[in-house]
Amino acid sequence: MKIICNGEQCDVAADTLARVLLELGYAGAVVATAVNGAFVPISLRQNTPLKFGDAVEVLAPMQGG
Amino acid sequence: MKIICNGEQCDVAADTLARVLLELGYAGAVVATAVNGAFVPISLRQNTPLKFGDAVEVLAPMQGG
Amino acid sequence: MKIICNGEQCDVAADTLARVLLELGYAGAVVATAVNGAFVPISLRQNTPLKFGDAVEVLAPMQGG
Amino acid sequence: MKIICNGEQCDVAADTLARVLLELGYAGAVVATAVNGAFVPISLRQNTPLKFGDAVEVLAPMQGG
């Protein structure tokens, strides 16, 4: 299924946020997620289905001023 | 009838804004008026009744920065 | 005779400051003169002999701040 | 004998700088001396006679910026 992850097209097999994260290599990573601009806490990733064209953001700690 | 004009108590006989202005010595004066905080244009003074306790403001041009 | 005029070598026939000025094209020019670093006023140009190697400065009005 | 010490008149019995210093209470004090505006080093105090009206300066360490 085609979704957008961090601004880039990607084709994923999984259909929940949690599984997509695993599929895309985020296993065990300290990241926060948003779907279509709205924050999705860890607790809801399991039950957050993804559908064609959803925009997923996966963010991690980075340098900041 | 007791009203408040420019912050001071005054006792007037007249009961419309237009007549009160005459009574209080504003005949022919270049002034703008407000009743209870709302602007009353010249055109409406005639038909603006005043009742006990109304707060009338009569303002004229003054120095300004 | 070789002298230095305004920093440049030049060979002149005349042997007084006044004549050298004429020879070098300063006839009628508004200029002030110095020989070997010392001011020579107009009144003395006639009687100021020049010898080999003398340094003559011929200055005129110029832009200044 | 009347001399001036640190700007004030004083009457002293002694007639050398060294003895005058003792007489005026500077025994053992860390001070530098001048007579009539000229520095007199310790080594010369003994042999520095004072005469009527001499101006003696006796200076010690003080706060400074």
Place this chain on the structure above:
Amino acid sequence: MKFYGHEPCSRLLLGTAQYPSPAILSDAIKLSGTEIVTVSLRRESGATRAGQGFWSIVRDLDVKVLPNTAGCHSVKEAISTAEMAREVFQTAWIKLEVIGDDDTLQPDMFATVEAARILISEGFEVFPYMTEDLVVAEKLLQAGCQVLMPWGAPIGSGRGLNNVYGLRSLRAHFPDVPLIVDAGIGLPSHAAAAMELGYDAVLLNTAVAKAVDPVQMAGAFAKAVAAGREAFLAGPMEQRDMAAPSTPLIGKAFL
């Protein structure tokens, strides 16, 4: 430069307050060549009718008046004041001032933007007194303001330009908007500096009215504003860190 279609020759706007006498006020305004003066509305006594006298003096000056909402602390106050001013002074112009702090007389930009929106919808031509905030400027323009009046320093302080960097940024961001430095100017050199930054005009009051000789000071400011404007147009030299001889070195004599 036009203020809502009006194009004055003079780029100096003056307030009418605090002068030693009406005569001095008139002379100062005349000598300054000012074509726009600020005025206010205050309570008139039916007995003394002081305002009537002041008004006839101003009318005789034959200048455009820019009524202000000085002293207003709320949107409602400012709007009622503006409405009354429009009737009395027969002009759609209003210098919108909504004060947010009494020590610095800093404007409340939230209230000012809101009041500007309402007044413009009522047909007013608003001259908003503002800080040098770029975002506020954008909002006032969106609200329909066609002139902006950032402060130089607090009203009556005479400190000049407290935030030159901020004023320069504002000018750079809105090259085509008429910008007037309003308030805080204390000396002609301050006014000239504002104009050299590219501001379109300067509005002041205390620096002239409270001078020992207000009339002469009015003339001084008129010249300074013109000087700053002409310097801006003439294209100033670049500032340098090192010296550069003005008199040519070439041709220097050896003496």
Place this chain on the structure above:
Amino acid sequence: MKFYGHEPCSRLLLGTAQYPSPAILSDAIKLSGTEIVTVSLRRESGATRAGQGFWSIVRDLDVKVLPNTAGCHSVKEAISTAEMAREVFQTAWIKLEVIGDDDTLQPDMFATVEAARILISEGFEVFPYMTEDLVVAEKLLQAGCQVLMPWGAPIGSGRGLNNVYGLRSLRAHFPDVPLIVDAGIGLPSHAAAAMELGYDAVLLNTAVAKAVDPVQMAGAFAKAVAAGREAFLAGPMEQRDMAAPSTPLIGKAFL
């Protein structure tokens, strides 16, 4: 204010160097109303005789000339140059400049004081270019100088007044001596500020000559100098830390 008995109307003195063309030089001087211009002496070629043309242009301006000793690094050089200038320009006036450092063109005050003594003994009327040093000022006055010309900033830098405190002190110490801020001025606001400090005049060159439009800039400086002078005479308001409403609070409506 008199410079050795001469009392000009204009308090702006201009240099004649670095203009794009003789025509622009003339127009700038004329528009500025300047009555005193600085000139120098340089080597003349018998072939081209360039100086003769320049001189006729300056003569046509019908202004007083103040010859300088620009570029001189020694007392001897300065004196010979002054003597030659006096003959050529037919004036006892000399702007005495003895440079001590080439990066800042800072004057050598030791050499300047010595040269001033000698020149004055020879009958010159000396305009010494100096730093803001109070002791140097005292020595120059003792030497017989009747005018002092402290720098604002290095020649040609356009930085304005580098040491306002020093210039203010100098003015305060010598209230009756004609003081001219010479060099470093970059903008009309700088010139106005110098005059507001109580200086008697301003001398500049690069800021006008190197402007994109020198003529217009000359006019701008003329206005700024007059503005600063008038402000000084008019007695400016006191600067305040807090705001003070210009529009009266009393009589404000309750709306």
Place this chain on the structure above:
Amino acid sequence: MKFYGHEPCSRLLLGTAQYPSPAILSDAIKLSGTEIVTVSLRRESGATRAGQGFWSIVRDLDVKVLPNTAGCHSVKEAISTAEMAREVFQTAWIKLEVIGDDDTLQPDMFATVEAARILISEGFEVFPYMTEDLVVAEKLLQAGCQVLMPWGAPIGSGRGLNNVYGLRSLRAHFPDVPLIVDAGIGLPSHAAAAMELGYDAVLLNTAVAKAVDPVQMAGAFAKAVAAGREAFLAGPMEQRDMAAPSTPLIGKAFL
């Protein structure tokens, strides 16, 4: 001084961006004695997982982290970013930054106040990046902010304190509110000056990270901030216009 109940010993807060290497970042933070550092959230690649490495470095520093909403231009963006930051960094602290202009990175105070209200209602402890606007400050406090962070100058400009007067007014109006000068600091003397004004702390990044030797510069800023704070507490002398001999005149010899 407490930031939402937390009382650091060090009054210097540092950003973590732009350092030449992670090692230099760590050394700079350690040497500075900083106890609070700012961080951000950025897109993580499942392949490189760069953020994971950065995060472990920061965790090893054993300091409190203050996540920012840098680069956000809308309330919505800022809020989503804050929510994500809270989960990742396990802290209610958020440095709220809503940019209104890209050249100066000036904050949009309208959006910042609105976002602050929402975030505080969601339980965040907000550190708002703001201008020196007094009315904005009041609104942020009413919204529930317990710390304010006015800018010194635009982010990364290193210009120091552009509006000292404005910063002094802000301090005077809110004597009991923790105030941090955030952004624009370029030199330790700037940081010391901010603390001398009575500010509670200073937050900076570029001035340390972009120094030739960031570690040494971090140490320099730590000392300067402490110096400025101690000077504020020690009660500085009054500035004077005239000189006053430090060495006593009394008792001076006559030589």
Place this chain on the structure above:
Amino acid sequence: MKFYGHEPCSRLLLGTAQYPSPAILSDAIKLSGTEIVTVSLRRESGATRAGQGFWSIVRDLDVKVLPNTAGCHSVKEAISTAEMAREVFQTAWIKLEVIGDDDTLQPDMFATVEAARILISEGFEVFPYMTEDLVVAEKLLQAGCQVLMPWGAPIGSGRGLNNVYGLRSLRAHFPDVPLIVDAGIGLPSHAAAAMELGYDAVLLNTAVAKAVDPVQMAGAFAKAVAAGREAFLAGPMEQRDMAAPSTPLIGKAFL
């Protein structure tokens, strides 16, 4: 950096005058880590012998003393004072101060240069108090001075650095000469700024002695001087006119 062969660790020199008490003087000096203090010579009374007590306090501090010629107005006075100081304090060091004006305590550079020549010929190691004049500096070096001490502002004024441009030029012209900013410093940020300009040390007195808490202020200055020095060595960032995001834009989420 060496002062006539002596290399102190601390770059802060302190005066010993105007402290509330000897105990506070001692504590301030100790806390500051200062290794060089200035002292003077004044008339001693045979009765009270006040100077003896002061001297024992200073000796106990175990620091180097730099005697001054404060208050001297002539070469002769300064030389006699220096000679007396050398005997009393057993040091060849002398802070040469020849005052030329009493309102600003500006040094007389003519007399100072002359006195320096004589004193150096007598074997003194001279620390001349001077203006920022480049030519004077050159003459003092030629006279044999190995340290220069330009003023920041008039003694006791606490104004900081009146002429930053002049001080920067002086530093640039004499990169290898030990330069100490002496006098005028009022706040630690002033001292830090002087060190950031590349000055080797700072000498002050009033700013510490007249603080409400001199001991704490002494510590503040010690930190500020170290901070400024480290910043100079660490190579500060370039100041910019526009903002530059510290937090990376790349990788910013779309929310």
